[in-house]
Amino acid sequence: MLLSGLANTVYRILIIDDDIQNIFILEDILSPLGNIYFSESGSNALALVDKIKPDVILLDIEMPDMDGWQVCRALKSNPLYSDIPIIFITGHTEPEFEKLALESGGVDFITKPFNASICCLRVHTQLKFRQQNHLIVKAKEELQQLVNQVPMLITYWDAAGNNLFSNDYSGMWFDQLVGQVDGKHISSIFPAELSHAVLSHQKVATTKPVKYIVTVANDIGTSFYEVFQSKMKSSSGMDGYLVTVVDVSEVKHAKQALHSEKERLRVTLNSIGDAVIATDTKGLITFMNPIAERMTGWRIKEALHQKIETVMQLRDSNTRHTLLNPLYIALREQRIVAMALNSQLLARGGQVFAVEDSAAPIRNENGEVIGAIMVFHDVSETMAMAMKMSHLANHDQLTDLPNRILLQDRLSVACSSAKSFGTKAAALLVDIDHFKYLNDSLGHQLGDELICLMAQRINSLIPPSYTLARLGGDEFVVLMSDTQSVEASSILATKLVDAMHEPFVLAGQKFSVSISIGISVYPDDASDAEELMRHADVAMYRAKQEGRNRFSFFSYDLENSIRERHQLELSLRNALLNDELLVFYQPKFDLTTKRIIGAEALVRLTGDDGIFISPTEFIPLAEETGLIIKLGQQVLSKACIEAKRWFDMGYVIPVSVNVAVAQFADPNLEHMIATALQESQLPAELLELEITETALMLDAEEMQTKLSQLKALGVTIAIDDFGTGYSSLAYLKKFNVDVMKIDMSFVKDMLNNKHDYEIVKTIISLGRSMELTLIAEGVETEAQRQALIELDCVMGQGYLFSRPLPANEFSDFILLTEHWV
Template identity: 50%
Template sequence: MLFIPQKQDLPIILIVDDEAINRIILSEAVQDLGKLVEAETGEQALELADKLRPKVVLLDIDLPGIDGFEVCRRLKTNPSTSECAVVFVTSHSESSYEYHSLSQGGIDFIGKPIDLGLCRLRVKNQLILQQRTEALQVAKDDLHELVTQVPVFISCWSKKLENLFSNDFGGDWFGINAKAMTDQPMQHVFPASLYNLIQEKIQEGLPLGTFTVYMPERPNDIEYAQVYLTARRMQEEEIGFLLTLVDVTSVRRAKHDLMLEKERLKVTLNSIGDAVIATDTDGRVTFMNPIAERMTGMRSKEAEGEHIESVMNLCDADSKKPGINPIMLALQEKRIVAMALNSQLTAKSGEVYRVEDSAAPIRDDEGNIIGAIIVFHDVSESIAMAVKMSYLANHDQLTDLPNRILLHDRLGQACKQANSMGRQVAVFLIDVDHFKYLNDSLGHHHGDLIIKQVAKRLESLVDASATLARIGGDEFVLVVPGIRNSGIVDSIATAIVKEMADPFIIEAQEYRLSVSVGISLNPTDADDEESLMRHADVAMYRAKQEGRNRYCYFSEELEAKLLQRHNVELILRAAISNDALEVHYQPQIELNSGRIIGAEALVRLRDDKGGLISPIHFIPLAEETGLITQLGLQVMRKACMAASNWQQQGFDIRVSVNIAAKQFVESSLSDDVARLLEETKLSATQLELEVTESALMDNFEETQNILTNLVEMGVSIAIDDFGTGYSSLSYMKAFPINVLKIDQSFVRDMLLDKQSLDIVKTIAYLASSLGLTLIGEGIEEEQQKLALMDLNCELGQGYLFSKPLPLESFDKLLLAGQV
């Protein structure tokens, strides 16, 4: 075939001769040229030929029955064998025989005796001719099939422009099929617009080649055609023309529609009030409309090919931290991406815009992403107006302080947050004493100036977490969230009253004022904002009734607590000053053996009557008053002395001492520990310092340095109440920790609460994975001990073994050997 060559079978050669010797000779001559078949008679030859269809027949003339001439005639008249090449083989040399052979359809003549070489050559030539004839026919058929099926008009024309050939066998182009078109003049076939253009080019000697023609006649709705016209030449003489036509109507119409759509889109994008930027898949700019040019400060040609992040300088409006451009997110995540809130765009000129909107990937017809587009607009004025309106709606115009509306919102949020954190919110209602008299006598202008100064003084007393609001002519409300202890409330109230006692200078005149302050607490006094405000108002009037220039609490119980706190502070200071703090020791037990291997040192404080004051009352107080460092050093000294004595008596007992968070602020902690170890002659390996997770996180780097120094001395570090604080693996990795202590709240509930048990299991697994010693705190039941042992917890402490004991009692327990 013309396009796909096929494997050829060996040609069949039929040898017909009644004499065996001749057949042998002929077979010898052509044996390698094909597959040989022999016949002795004419009838036998015809039968084999009809069945096998040989390519060449070597035919003897003199045959019994039907002679060779008749065999040849029948082969040529049979459609199945008419194409075979008949070569006569005979001993006759007369010209009449040769003539008769050729007239019957023979194509060659071989005389006897047979020349083997000549015979082989003639047969080979006939086979080659047969192959070429067949290949030519196949190529012709292929070419006919090709020109029939291609959607192109192919035609051949004479020099006079008469049709010689056309592949439009169905008349699809001009309503005339190929057969009827033959010999027709071109002007009778083509529409005038096409014919005139072709004739003009030929007659005027214009370049032929390729051109497009518009046919208003629209034959078969063909409006535009691509013309390919070439001259046919033979021996340098022009003999005609080869002309092909391609229907490009749909392409031209599509291009026209696309151009119109493109122009319409361009006009739209250039006319809208939003900025539009398009990019390719790498985020490089391919289009910008005029609004985008103005807001970025770059011309479209200047920005084209540049990365979007170099064209759009985006950052957070508050932090100024650069952010990833939404177009890049849209390309990466293959979705529509809204621009980050509070986004700011800085133009090349330095002009700043607040912008918002979104970006989206651009997809082709098959859904493949071919780029992205971002649409954004300037919201600077809107945001500024919204901020201004919100500010005016929520702030007092005279003092710029929050008004009742904003106060209500802040107070509600503070109460919710405090309740979730287990803390309190304090509300201070502040009223200027006798302000009405002052305002009436001096005038409203002076009164406003005084109120402004009062506001400034109050603002100077509060931190950023508090809210100071003006709710009336001379009334202010201070909301302080996150109160941990009542002492802070007392301090703030005292500061307010004291600050207002200083004289006010208004236009060179001195005025003395005082305030009455009412205080209510959430959740002690009330659970909601309205009740808190009402209770603070009641307390404020109580302060006025008691003589003004003072503060009062709504809750008398709180006043009692403050008095109690004051008494405890006096006792604590005296105990520290007189070295009267007591240290009790709770044994730490090896759970498998029951052997005492350590003791936790716990500080105790006695009141004037000899009773013990709970640590929950004086430990937080020590932290608030700055006494915790002195308390901690005193406890550590006594604990180290006790452990040193145990060591001298032959007891290998390690003592654990709690370190408060504020002790880590003191950079001298490492030096203090080293000094106490040397002073008490205690080995560093016998001292363990217990710290809470929150204490570790207050000052990360400083704490890390302190712990590293302590561990290098040989001191062991334990995490106390593990699981109740940050429980972060990052600090477990960063800090040199030796021991984990399971908080007693988990141990207490582990047999009844599956969640607590799961937490204990997790802590045990973590300790095992990190190679840390595990201590269970608060063990009160045998089942708790057994459960911890099942989790490979080595050590434990709790009332099941012993409560914290005075030193003398603990010494007796050591002598007994086991608990």
């Protein structure tokens, strides 16, 4: 047997005979061959066969109820018993009986009287045949089971390619194998690629199997089949060939995926910017990528099986001592280990790299450590960039001086040091006087150059232990640390102020510059670094208030004034935001007839307590903070609306509005005036713009252009406070102005001071010669009115006629004046 092998078998022999004597004789003869069973009736024997399942039956031919031929035919007609060999028992020796016995299905016959040896031999022979048949059947079953279970398709084909056998009964391999495939041609069963390959190999096939791979495309992708093909010769002498097919798609796809993954890993490791070195558990190198080769100076062929510390020499960047490679720690402790931050890699050629990163163990599928990998990269440029970024973050871009951030840190250190050692620290806040106007006239490029020259000059005047920082714009700070006295800061400030008297050379021209310095001392003036800087700012503002080109120390009175200034700025901003500014109107008179010929709009601001704040306080603040543009817009709008109301009442009274220097720098000035005239519907000839001499002298050419644009609107232009500025005839004749106002400072003392009288006389004469309308400001006495009339100035304004009035009172005043004139 194929799998079971031979086994000791006890045969079951059934004797069917109506003669009991024959049964006993046969039992005696055959008992050595197995277990004997008997039946005296043919019909009973059929029932007994199902129970004992005999290996051989001895059947008597002549029996009363059912003869032997009938029993034999009944057994052979039943598939369950048709294979049981039947030996007939007969007393006849004629050939006809023998022929009939064989035709009925019998295999042999025994004649009476019985010859014991021949009888035993005949029965034994049939039993052996029976046993062999059982073994063959069993072997076929086991072989079929084996064929069915193997994970491959087993087929057998004749020489013409027609199927003789297949172990696929369910269509698991190919749909065409389902059902009866015997005799079908291979091309109708196998896919085209597979059948073509099998047929093409048929010519070269031998008894030794040929192995090859066939690729088959299908709906779900590509399948790969490994084919074993050999030539066979059947027992009938017909040639054929055995073809076994193994689906290796998973293996093939897995190999392809593995190859792709290995290739992807190889390309990744060779392409990444990090260096990679792999070792075994002893630290012997098994892999290096190109970056590692470049950084270490070792080629992979040279580095293989070398100790990692030989190829990758690490040392401390500070002490230059050799460092233990973290890969060994990763192997020993079986964990990821980061490299020290101050590590250096000494390359084979002597080049030094600042490196960082980590090492990690490599494990197999069982979690066992089989090596380690070292990943590192060059951080030299990163560290240099970090230092550069740190420098940029802490230094001014224009001058490369410490900026506000670094200064704050050094101020804190200086204060802490002064507190610990009982010394002082001083902050000198340096600001360039009138730098905004200088920057606008020079241009920002030369302005930046001036800032750099200023920084160089200040730096040359202070010791290295001091810090010079730039806060931005035109502000510098000198930090004096560990000083012993306040006098030292005074001496330095004097030196700085005096040093600025030497002109700076820009674009081949010399420019004189002055500075204002505010000084605050720790711990005298401040309790911490923040307060020290704030008080230095307060002191600097005081120096500017006192006339600039000087230095000033901080005082609490000064701090209070700064607080008041802040409150004033807040009040001004709120008034502008809520449209709460008041506009008063001071009438202008014909000095001869005392009739109202115009009015000057004057802005007024009330504090939180309802008390008026002097314009000399909030107007300079508005100019300094940039609020003057919005303030001027609101005053202009209110004045135009009021003048239109007078016009609607039947009074043609021009209104004059002051235009500040900053407003002329505003490119929207012309549009703002045009809008105010349009919205109020005031005729343009009833609006007069008053401009100071100082504004005219800033940029004569540009001012001339702007004045022409404003005149084109139809408004009148007046020069305010004439005589207090440059009063240059060369400039004056260039400007297209209509009115000249004589400053009140000359009118006030013209009768008491001969020089003032002559100045007023000259201004009037100059105005007449230029055909300008003249108006005297500050007319307070009748004597002044008469003197002005005598000098041919017939227009004026002042307290002799009226103080500035609110809008409603001015309307009443118009009516009253018309009444008593």
